[in-house]
Amino acid sequence: MVPCSCMLLRKYGHFIDNLRIFTKGGSDGMGYPRSGEEGGRGGDIWVVGHKNMTLKQLKNKYPQKWFLAGGGANSRMSSLKGSKGKDCEVPAPVGISVNDENGEVLRELNKEEDRILVAKGGLGGKLHINFLPLKGQKRIIHLDLKVGVDEGLVGFPNAGKSLLSRVSQATTVTADYAFTTLRPQLGKIMYNDFKQISVADLPGSIEGAHMNKGMGHKFLKHLERTRQLLFVVDISGFQLSSVTPYRTAFETIILLTKELELYKEELQTKPTLLVVNETDLPDVQVNETDLPDVQVKLHELTKQLQSPKDFLHLFETKMIPEKAVEFQRIIPISTVTGEGIEELKSCIRKALDGQDDKENDVYHSKQLLNLQSSSSSS
Incomplete structure (x- = not known):
């Protein structure tokens, strides 16, 4: 006989199954004109699958829902190629569908550490762009969760x-x-x-x-x-x-x-x-x-x-x-x-x-x- 009396309930209140976030890749660094070198690339924005993350936790941790990657470093005499800006990872629940603003599915993250690049950092300042830094990519992303239950x-x-x-x-x-x-x-x-x-x-x-x-x-x-x-x-x-x-x-x-x-x-x-x-x-x-x-x-x-x-x-x-x-x-x-x-x-x-x-x-x-x-x- 299967024992079936209910001893414990864990209730998930205020469940969230969709979240709209703003992402912006980092600006690149400026090049050094005298020696023709280039600035560092801006950091990228990645959405990464995490088993123990929920959209509610993500929203509570980042209430502004704005994710910005680090800017690339300028080149200089001691470092003729600037270092790349720091990437930004958005922790998302496993089972998430990453969609663009038009509703197109970019990728589903179905297991731990699955990832997708959603906003690229700007390219480093070079000769052909007058050594000036470029801005990173801006993108609005929808995280859409399909509930995985028994x-x-x-x-x-x-x-x-x-x-x-x-x-x-x-x-x-x-x-x-x-x-x-x-x-x-x-x-x-x-x-x-x-x-x-x-x-x-x-x-x-x-x-x-x-x-x-x-x-x-x-x-x-x-x-x-x-x-x-x-x-x-x-x-x-x-x-x-x-x-x-x-x-x-x-x-x-x-x-x-x-x-x-x-x-x-x-x-x-x-x-x-x-x-x-x-x-x-x-x-x-x-x-x-x-x-x-x-x-x-x-x-x-x-x-x-x-x-x-x-x-x-x-x-x-x-x-x-x-x-x-x-x-x-x-x-x-x-x-x-x-x-x-x-x-x-x-x-x-x-x-x-x-x-x-x-x-x-x-x-x-x-x-x-x-x-x-x-x-x-x-």
């Missing part, structure tokens, strides 16, 4: 807020209106054997998110670095506003699947669990022979998910995904009573442990093939 909650606005609070005892901002979560809410579940699983409630998707509507790409980008997805739907369905159509739980799942497919098909290959929240429906029973209303709707949803093709005629063709998501488990819960929460924690743990085993098997298989290949070539 579990990413996927749902329409407000779907995961109370669930994250229940699963990890996190203190999240909840409300009855859409887009309460404007940035990822992060928490950690620690199990009795000290295993830790990170969970992120990501800003709610809406129909058209793949086209950057609503939170759009700001939501979807974070799913790329999650190990497992957790679809969260309400058994009573969802309606964004009075002017948008009401969607049943099944329709919600189909539309979320389509949004993932249109944004990046690879997301559909991630291991996925389905959480069905029963919070908003009273457990009404008409008479002793009837099933409670919640159970009827849950039975109906299960039937639809078992044979989704039988119900796709209810959708417009453009709303139907090419491939349905295959859920490893469907877990009904109640975020009000807490029913099903412990089972959910156990399922999350078992699914990730199984994924670890598969990844280890693949790694050892590759190692064995490499050894065999080396032996045959020698």
